[in-house]
Amino acid sequence: MQKGRIIKAISGFYYIKDAHNQIYQTRARGVFRLQKVTPVVGDYVEFESDNLEEGTLTKVLPRKNELSRPLIANVDVGVIVTSVVDPKLSTALLDRFLVHLEKNHIQPVIYISKMDIANDHEKIAVKDIVYEYEKIGYHVIAVDEPSKEEAISKIKNAFAKDFNQHTIMFMGQSGAGKSTLLNLLDENLNLKTGQTSQALGRGKHTTRTIELLPLLGGEFADTPGFSTLNFEGIEQVELTEYFPEMLCRRDMCRFTGCLHDREPKCAIKSAVAQNEISEFRYQNYLNFLDEIRQQVKY
Ligand SMILES: Nc1nc2c(ncn2[C@@H]2O[C@H](COP(=O)(O)OP(=O)(O)O)[C@@H](O)[C@H]2O)c(=O)[nH]1
Ligand SMILES: [Mg+2]
Ligand SMILES: [Zn+2]
Incomplete structure (x- = not known):
């Protein structure tokens, strides 16, 4: 055997x-x-x-985990590629990806692309966002180096530990820079960039087969993942588990099963009021909760 x-x-x-x-x-x-x-x-x-x-x-x-689209098992790390501009960074979309990764026990890494074309104002906004996500405990990579060689070497170093011996999936909006990042990490890949077709792969039945390929000491799936980004299969009470900064405070809420919405004596709402949990994350959480509520009606 x-x-x-x-x-x-x-x-x-x-x-x-x-x-x-x-x-x-x-x-x-x-x-x-x-x-x-x-x-x-x-x-x-x-x-x-x-x-x-x-x-x-x-x-x-x-299996440690199992995803259906693309069909793949045992993914360890999910790299969420999100650009500062073009398309503009959206924490709502970023949090949506994070929820899906957390749900599947995949360690997220956030990579912010196109720092080189962001203006000073946008760069400051990104610094704030990076700070908020790092505070939660996420690994965020946003490299702003004037020289391309230095930028590449910094990006590779930043990823090295996440990739070692791991299986990695790349995700992010079309045009965010997934293929560009992969080409930076391994110049032999020679992936086409500026292609809009693959988007999130939504709906379209693709006959392309997935393949695991070596990358920086790990393996990656050559189809950027997660086609469906709705919250199907996620219950309202479950959502807290996918926001680490809420999960660790949940036991302090007055009511078990607290949704941190209208309930009194809610530890999450106090943490938001005291700026320990960022307002925008909490708002995204409430919007997702609402979306799950709507789904239930069907
Ligand atoms: N200036 C700049 N352009 C980028 C960067 N990353 C991607 N792009 C450009 O953005 C467009 C979309 O990138 P691509 O890698 O194809 O995105 P994908 O759809 O996520 O695979 C292409 O024209 C890239 O050249 C970056 O970090 N800086
Ligand atoms: Mg691409
Ligand atoms: Zn609560």
């Missing part, structure tokens, strides 16, 4: 990479159909093979 990880899946074949970076072509044993487990890219698996072309995938090991 051998162990490895599925890095690619095409028409019934699973490509498994072992600890020595050897890639085996395998097929899944029929037993999977009975067990209702469909192996996906990112799965850690057991397999049997005496050559590189005709292996048998025998077992899928337990």
Whole structure:
């Protein structure tokens, strides 16, 4: 029995990479159909093979997480790419991505692009935002260096620890700079930039297969993730868990199950009043809560 990880899946074949970076072509044993487990890219698996072309995938090991669009398992880190300008930075969108990452136990990293074309006013606004997210405990990367070489080396260093031995997904609005960032991190990737087609991948059925590729000591999925960004499957009471600065204060609310909305003696609302929780994060939270309420009506 051998162990490895599925890095690619095409028409019934699973490509498994072992600890020595050897890639085996395998097929899944029929037993999977009975067990209702469909192996996906990112799965850690057991397999049997005496050559590189005709292996048998025998077992899928337990998953840490599992995303449906794109179909991938065991993602550790989610890099949210958001530009200062063009498109303008929106904390509402950023928080939406953060909620989805938190829900799936994926460690977020926030990368702010296009610092080089921001004016002084915009740069100051970004500093405030960076401060707020760092206060929560998030890793934020916003590099503002006049020289391109220095900027690149700073960005690589900033990411190094997040990437080491990890599986990374990139997400963010179309045009935010995902492909540009990936090209900076690995010039051999040569991804096309300025393409608007992939957007969030929403709706469009794409036949493109996902593949895990090496990047700075980790692996990344070449399809920037999260197509659906609504709050389907998230309950109102659950939302607090995805705002770390609220989660750690929740037990101090007067009522269990407090939604921090109209309830009295709410620790979250006091923290907002005392500037310990930022007003804009709380507003985004309330808007998301409202959206979840509307969803329930269906
Ligand atoms: N000046 C500047 N332009 C950028 C930066 N990042 C991306 N762009 C430009 O923004 C556009 C969209 O970038 P792209 O990487 O294709 O975004 P994606 O849709 O998220 O993959 C392209 O024209 C890029 O050249 C940046 O940090 N600085
Ligand atoms: Mg792109
Ligand atoms: Zn409360």
